[in-house]
Amino acid sequence: MSRQNPRLTISTIASCDDTSVLRAKGELDQSCESYFLAAVGTSINTGHQHLVLDVTPLTFCDSRGLNCLLATRWLLQRRDGKLLLAGAGQRLAELLAQTGSSALLPAYPSVSQALAQLPEASRPTWPPAPHSEHTNSRVQPRTYLPDERAYEAEEGP
Numbered sequence: 001m002s003r004q005n006p007r008l009t010i011s012t013i014a015s016c017d018d019t020s021v022l023r024a025k026g027e028l029d030q031s032c033e034s035y036f037l038a039a040v041g042t043s044i045n046t047g048h049q050h051l052v053l054d055v056t057p058l059t060f061c062d063s064r065g066l067n068c069l070l071a072t073r074w075l076l077q078r079r080d081g082k083l084l085l086a087g088a089g090q091r092l093a094e095l096l097a098q099t100g101s102s103a104l105l106p107a108y109p110s111v112s113q114a115l116a117q118l119p120e121a122s123r124p125t126w127p128p129a130p131h132s133e134h135t136n137s138r139v140q141p142r143t144y145l146p147d148e149r150a151y152e153a154e155e156g157p
Helices: 030-045 063-078 090-098 111-115
Strands: 002-005 008-015 019-028 050-054 058-061 083-086 139-145 150-155
Touching: 002 030, 008 030, 019 030, 019 063, 019 111, 030 050, 030 063, 050 063, 050 111, 058 063, 058 090, 063 083, 083 111
Parallel strands: 019 050, 019 058, 050 083
Antiparallel strands: 002 008, 008 019, 139 150
16 A cells, blocks of 8 residues: 655555554655654554554655654554664654654664564564565555665555
């Protein structure tokens, strides 16, 4: 599933009963705040307790974007879940450090390393493969793009 805003795209790239891996591409700021919260809220409302957010292709995040991440973390914690960031670039890492948010929003170099922080039973298959038994039936991985180190996903039947 992929949801788009002119400045931000949120894509589901893998999921299982407990966990969803989403990719945020573009800019996370005030203009995309409602869109971001609706997109991650949809994932959480389907029952996902943990969320790994691949921010590798995120090009900008300001204080409003940081508030979105903190709000998502708060919501997941209320459900005994976690928000884990994967692939944070230098600017986002600096924003987290300067605001003291690094401890609240743990960031890992890759999705694989972020998923390793979760109980094995809560991890979706990674990297996702077509027809994986752990992949939510609504999400079918389609193409690997080596230049972005990313999987594109599309809505299934």
